[in-house]
Amino acid sequence: MGSMKKLFVVIPAYQASLTLESVFNRIPSEIYDRGARIIVVNDGSTDETAAVAARIALSRPNVEVIEHPKNKGYAQAQKTGFSHALQQQADIVALLHADGQYAPELLPQLLAPLDNDEADLVVGSRMLERGALKGGMPLYKYIANKSLTAIENFAYGLRVSEYHSGYMLYSRRCLMTIPFTKLSDTFHFDGEMIMMAGKKRLRITEIAIPTRYADEKSHLKPVQYGFDVLKIIWHNYRGRYEF
Template identity: 45%
Template sequence: MPAYNAAQTLADTYRRIPEGCVDEVILVDDGSADETIQVAKTLDLTLIVHPHNAGYGANQKTCYMEALRRGADIVIMLHPDGQYDPRIIPDMIDIIRHDQGDFVLGSRFLTKGGALEGGMPRYKYLANRFLTGAENLVMGTHLSELHTGYRAYSREVLEHVPWLRNSNSFAFDTEMIFQVSHFGFRICEIPVSTRYFNEASSITFRASVAYGLKTLYTAFRYLLHKSGIWPYPLFSEPLPGAKVSSQPS
């Protein structure tokens, strides 16, 4: 769980995780200014604290490195802001465990009523649909949503994809999807209900614009890399440091 100022929603999100479906919950606090750390200490989870705000992508890097170090074979990324329903975690795990996919996305557009019914602002809905369509065109995929923050990874994906090279910003998520596609891993989707409310964290409009531009830039670089015109480090061989030996049992 990558956390930033999630004090009001963390405990409820944690308690909605189905009992017994995960071996461990890791929360990385990214320099929160509220009481996220204090709330986390009351829960049965592993807490890691960044001394300052390093960014959403940097937070995920810490999450995945720690999960690999602890021997995880499947890693779920769940935001602690309560937007995504934790009750589908067992279904996400089963897809990977039964070898039906390597990377699972929780799609807000596969549910009845879709993301708009869950409260997604219309401008975000339209931007999401546009960017997802552009990315599908570039990658040759047919996925309903590529801008969800609810994801499940096999250990093999996290050990092979060079995500340590990715941005420390919100662009990390987009870069990761292009990498997973580039290295030939299977991407699957599962419907997830969502809810938008005041306490849920949300990217600012300015950051949303920057994110959209970065998404288009990544798609452009992906095309150039695939064509051999302009190699891009994000799609090169994985970094040796991504393979982390699990801790002794």
Template identity: 30%
Template sequence: MRYLTAIPVHNEEKHLESVLREVVRHAEHVLVVDDGSTDRTPELLRDFREVEVIRHPRNLGYGAGLRTAFRRTVDAGYDGLVTLDCDGQHEPHMIPEVAAGLAEADIVSGSRYLKVFDPAQSPPEERRRINVEVTRWLNECLGFALTDAFCGFKAYRRSAIEKFEITDLGYAMPLQVWVQAARHGMSVVELAVPLIYLDEERAFGGALDNSDYRLKHYRRVFQDALREAGLEVAGGCR
């Protein structure tokens, strides 16, 4: 299988070089989607000539970066796509293992909660609370059996990507992916990946930094996605 490995980035000068050095060791075709970075990210990317770069002229959002990666996968004729983040929380040496899962599923989704790799690692309480709640929606309303709704370490078959109609450009974009995956009857497997949280604060931006607001926003996006997909779901899911 010929697959693309894509990393959406925005102002990642702190982690970019170390992450990319590892990624290119484990992936043959690498794309970085620079979502309008204003730090040294564009300058640092010029040193990685083996890496394809698509740059958004301004910051559009995390979902926009993944949507660009989806389009590039299809346009360039790749068989699949692996995505991971550039914040040091994913293990690039696992890229081939994540991609290999596409032999049996349309989507391979990393899960930080299937297996404990390091007992000393734990997620921020509010982020874990939101993940648990959103994962419950996906399982109860869509019939999945997931343990991690928001892990960015994933793989997709091109045939799955071609069915997606992504309109949410922000951090709620995965909810559209899950709803549309259910709508099209896509097969999903989870793969245990290490839980890694670094000693730094990661901002979502604006009102989304408030966890209660963020959860309500995710709920609105989820409900809208259900309606747009025309799914027959229980009343409590609407």
């Protein structure tokens, strides 16, 4: 395998003051031990997120906080974090949510295909092994997810189990190949990245992850999100993604 690849973890954080610290505490020690750099992008939060992030950065090595003075949204926070990680010569960039819904404990398993150069994009899928329903995903969300994914697979000629996970890990090659700054600023940015990885013939690996629906605050509006997905499919059909 050679030397350890340079890992960056990007955490977009909006109004995440109550959960951010626990996400850091749940990241396995082996991730810290390999010298992973963690970038928190505080996306114009008006709660205590900035103070919590600053405190974490003081108490842990290799943590950096980037501030968006105004809220720019989930996709823009990712674009900021990814661009910064690439400038710092990241080999692998993992996206982790600040609300703890996606288990930080699973980072080592999700990283393995990238560390071993068997994938360019790893998606943590809640739809494999029926993890979503077991984890308490509301039935209407499950059905919407399955339906939209079926339409997207048909439209993009891919066979993935879901486009709607927020647990995504990228190789440097993947982020250099996909012009991600040109993609939409919708909540469906992650799904667009999967679509683009397919277009660019990159290697996509899916790994089953458990779903945990507890009291996380989602800033996602389901109906708006559904329309965004359909709009992206339409734009792709019209050739808007031929970068």
